[in-house]
Amino acid sequence: FPKGTFDQQTSVRKYDAQDNIQDSVRLSEYSRVAQPLRNRTDFVTSLSSVSPKFAWQMGHPQQQMLGSAGTGETVSRGGIPVSNSFGSKTFPQAIIIGVKKGGTRALLEFLRVHPDVRAVGAEPHFFDRFYDRGLEWYRNLMPRTLEGQVTMEKTPSYFVTKEAPLRLCAMNCDTKLIVVVRDPVTRAVSDYTQTLSKNPGLPSFQSLAFRNSSSLDTIDTSWSAVRIGLYAQHLEGWLRHFPLSHFLFVSGERLVADPAGEMGRVQDFLGLKRIVGDKHFYFNQTKGFPCLKKPEGSGRPRCLGKSKGRHHPLIPPEALQKLRDFYRPFNQKFYHMSGQDFGWD
Numbered sequence: 001f002p003k004g005t006f007d008q009q010t011s012v013r014k015y016d017a018q019d020n021i022q023d024s025v026r027l028s029e030y031s032r033v034a035q036p037l038r039n040r041t042d043f044v045t046s047l048s049s050v051s052p053k054f055a056w057q058m059g060h061p062q063q064q065m066l067g068s069a070g071t072g073e074t075v076s077r078g079g080i081p082v083s084n085s086f087g088s089k090t091f092p093q094a095i096i097i098g099v100k101k102g103g104t105r106a107l108l109e110f111l112r113v114h115p116d117v118r119a120v121g122a123e124p125h126f127f128d129r130f131y132d133r134g135l136e137w138y139r140n141l142m143p144r145t146l147e148g149q150v151t152m153e154k155t156p157s158y159f160v161t162k163e164a165p166l167r168l169c170a171m172n173c174d175t176k177l178i179v180v181v182r183d184p185v186t187r188a189v190s191d192y193t194q195t196l197s198k199n200p201g202l203p204s205f206q207s208l209a210f211r212n213s214s215s216l217d218t219i220d221t222s223w224s225a226v227r228i229g230l231y232a233q234h235l236e237g238w239l240r241h242f243p244l245s246h247f248l249f250v251s252g253e254r255l256v257a258d259p260a261g262e263m264g265r266v267q268d269f270l271g272l273k274r275i276v277g278d279k280h281f282y283f284n285q286t287k288g289f290p291c292l293k294k295p296e297g298s299g300r301p302r303c304l305g306k307s308k309g310r311h312h313p314l315i316p317p318e319a320l321q322k323l324r325d326f327y328r329p330f331n332q333k334f335y336h337m338s339g340q341d342f343g344w345d
């Protein structure tokens, strides 16, 4: 599978940390290429050729799976792929629903270190883009799990998709929902940086964020990079279908400053033993972010790929200040609704 290809020589699942668009392109490649190849021994080679770029290597034995989105259809025994029929595919009991550029990939990869978490590597985009493919299609994307293991996926666009709450509740209203939130101003710049990296001719940040970039008077809320940061508005839609107790709001800032502390909260929320902690992280000076230490006895330390933790372009301070002022009341409302002060103001 695109997000969980397998290197036969090192027997380590290789993970390519890419962004949403590439994720979904690869997901459709997966549907087309991987499904007919299930249980065939040339599966590994075929899928490796789909994703030649490897940025993240995971070494946990339970993660060293291949096939069906790293779903455990096939495991390696001494480099030879064999069919894995242990466990069953269940709908996710917990989903990281947002927010885009909040730190959702870091959270999922940190969670995957936990032996009782099994997750789809790519973003399935089921509740926004591929809903017409049906629930069985979705369930089939999931990794096989054993009793007591938690099945997870992450698709950050769910949080801002109007139809997603109703659809997700139709699958299971007891699903636990995790939202990684980040200062909406920095989040908007991060979002812009990602688009700029694909389209270097993009107009300036301020000409997209404001109706009139010379006066900086009116914020353009139709620009998705701005709109996504209106967390209170999006949360309102979700609270019509799920009680607040089903949500965990993770601070994107704390996930960087204190990953072990934030992971403690997440594991508690998921009802998991606190296994992922201080000893799993180190701060990588070059990357400027926490990375995972190498698994005992093997592998390399693992940082997220270069599409995570990009350098942001310089934005005029007055534009950032206007945005900060704009978001303040929405942030206050969000703190009130979530019962947590994220300290962005």
Ligand SMILES: Nc1ncnc2c1ncn2[C@@H]1O[C@H](COP(=O)(O)OS(=O)(=O)O)[C@@H](OP(=O)(O)O)[C@H]1O
Binding pocket: 019, 020, 099, 100, 101, 102, 103, 104, 105, 106, 156, 189, 190, 191, 193, 252, 255, 256, 289, 290, 291, 303, 304, 307, 308, 309, 310, 311
């Ligand atoms: N450990 C670690 N390593 C690298 N990056 C980290 C980490 N923890 C959080 N982050 C922040 O994650 C931001 C990307 O967020 P997402 O993974 O949610 O992006 S996406 O929506 O899936 O595209 C990314 O945003 P940018 O810094 O703007 O690139 C990072 O700030």
